[in-house]
Amino acid sequence: MNDVSELQAIAGQASQRTVNARRLLDVAWTGEPLTATEFMEKTGLTRATVLSVCRELVEAGWFQKVADARAAGRYAKGRPALRHAFRPDVALVVACDADEDLFTVAVADLHGVELTRVSRDVSAMRGALDRRQTLERLVDEALEEADVASGRIAAVVIGVPAPVDPEGESPPPDDAEDYWPAMNPGLATLFEERGWTVRLDNDANLGALCEASDGMGVGVRSFATLLSAERFGAGIVVDGRLLRGTRGGVGEMRVLDMVMGVEAPHGLARRARWELRRLAREGELTGELAELPEDERGAEAVFSAAERGDATALQVVDALAGRLAPVVQLLSGLLDLDRIIIAGAFASSAEPVLRRTREILSRNPTQRWAELVPSQHGADVVLRGAISAAIADVRDGALLESSADG
Numbered sequence: 001m002n003d004v005s006e007l008q009a010i011a012g013q014a015s016q017r018t019v020n021a022r023r024l025l026d027v028a029w030t031g032e033p034l035t036a037t038e039f040m041e042k043t044g045l046t047r048a049t050v051l052s053v054c055r056e057l058v059e060a061g062w063f064q065k066v067a068d069a070r071a072a073g074r075y076a077k078g079r080p081a082l083r084h085a086f087r088p089d090v091a092l093v094v095a096c097d098a099d100e101d102l103f104t105v106a107v108a109d110l111h112g113v114e115l116t117r118v119s120r121d122v123s124a125m126r127g128a129l130d131r132r133q134t135l136e137r138l139v140d141e142a143l144e145e146a147d148v149a150s151g152r153i154a155a156v157v158i159g160v161p162a163p164v165d166p167e168g169e170s171p172p173p174d175d176a177e178d179y180w181p182a183m184n185p186g187l188a189t190l191f192e193e194r195g196w197t198v199r200l201d202n203d204a205n206l207g208a209l210c211e212a213s214d215g216m217g218v219g220v221r222s223f224a225t226l227l228s229a230e231r232f233g234a235g236i237v238v239d240g241r242l243l244r245g246t247r248g249g250v251g252e253m254r255v256l257d258m259v260m261g262v263e264a265p266h267g268l269a270r271r272a273r274w275e276l277r278r279l280a281r282e283g284e285l286t287g288e289l290a291e292l293p294e295d296e297r298g299a300e301a302v303f304s305a306a307e308r309g310d311a312t313a314l315q316v317v318d319a320l321a322g323r324l325a326p327v328v329q330l331l332s333g334l335l336d337l338d339r340i341i342i343a344g345a346f347a348s349s350a351e352p353v354l355r356r357t358r359e360i361l362s363r364n365p366t367q368r369w370a371e372l373v374p375s376q377h378g379a380d381v382v383l384r385g386a387i388s389a390a391i392a393d394v395r396d397g398a399l400l401e402s403s404a405d406g
């Protein structure tokens with residue numbers, strides 16, 4: 001919440017009582033139980049108002065009265081003060097990472113605690129109807145596993161590897177690949193009949209939201225979260241704001257088709273597999289990687305072997321760094337970024353390629369490039385970003401609907 005400015009905006013559409021209730025809800029949302037005195041100190045409201053609004057929030061299910069502090073030894077004598085706590089289970093959210101090859105769905109409470117998580121391999125699935133139906137069935141499976149009724153879901157956020165405009169649509173492809181429509185087959189309308197509030201967003205944008213709230217973007221004013229596995233895609237934050245664009249295309253990396261030394265937005269994991277296949281085809285695959293079964297030769301195996309000094313792995317790392325460095329130069333030079341966060345399933349093991357990329361960038365000491373760091377969220381970065389976004393949607397709309405009805 002943006003304090004005064006947001007409260008002023010709320011006041012234009014809600015009663016003063018709703019504004020007061022949102023103040024109390026905001027200060028209690030992520031914290032410990034509070035007494036009336038503590039609420040007064042944090043909101044500037046009178047005791048009578050605090051006590052009255054707390055009663056209403058208890059009745060509405062947002063607050064609960066908690067056991068007094070006497071049992072914990074905080075009071076030696078006298079009547080302990082009544083405390084109220086936010087109830088994170090008052091509503092639940094659904095988060096979906098609708099990746100190209102894997103669908104993952106989580107049900108979480110309003111503190112981001114996951115009740116359940118389910119996944120489904122969809123790597124062989126490209127039909128729009130099949131992908132829609134599969135995601136819907138997976139959501140139902142998650143709700144059943146968590147024993148949650150549909151009516152308890154307050155927000156749904158779906159992340160897709162495609163640009164998304166304000167209406168939840170992805171633009172037509174600019175070539176014959178037909179990739180974006182396949183990745184976003186009208187998912188914004190998937191749950192219309194259930195009456196759910198659904199937000200569809202680009203996966204890299206959700207990754208940036210995750211890093212901004214609980215990751216390497218915390219406290220960083222301008223940064224990019226670069227999904228780097230199969231395809232490059234960037235969630236870009238400049239001066240504290242996530243950039244989107246008219247059609248949601250900010251951060252789409254098809255511009256890399258025109259960048260010398262990169263020539264395509266293919267990510268590091270895909271490039272690692274290609275490089276290993278090329279070496280095998282040319283009879284140059286040696287060392288640890290040659291001893292692995294072909295289906296185990298990937299980016300993580302390369303990075304692990306490189307840390308042990310394997311010559312072939314270091315050769316692949318050099319090739320990957322040679323492609324990553326121009327991407328870093330493009331993003332940090334164009335946008336004056338402070339940090340670029342390499343994200344995705346292999347990010348935590350990617351230090352060999354990041355280290356080599358930093359060495360390449362340091363050859364030009366007159367330029368200031370963004371700091372290059374790995375995400376700590378691994379494959380969860382998009383899903384956790386979707387959870388954060390869904391919670392923010394619930395928080396932003398809390399109490400406003402009931403106020404309008406009243």
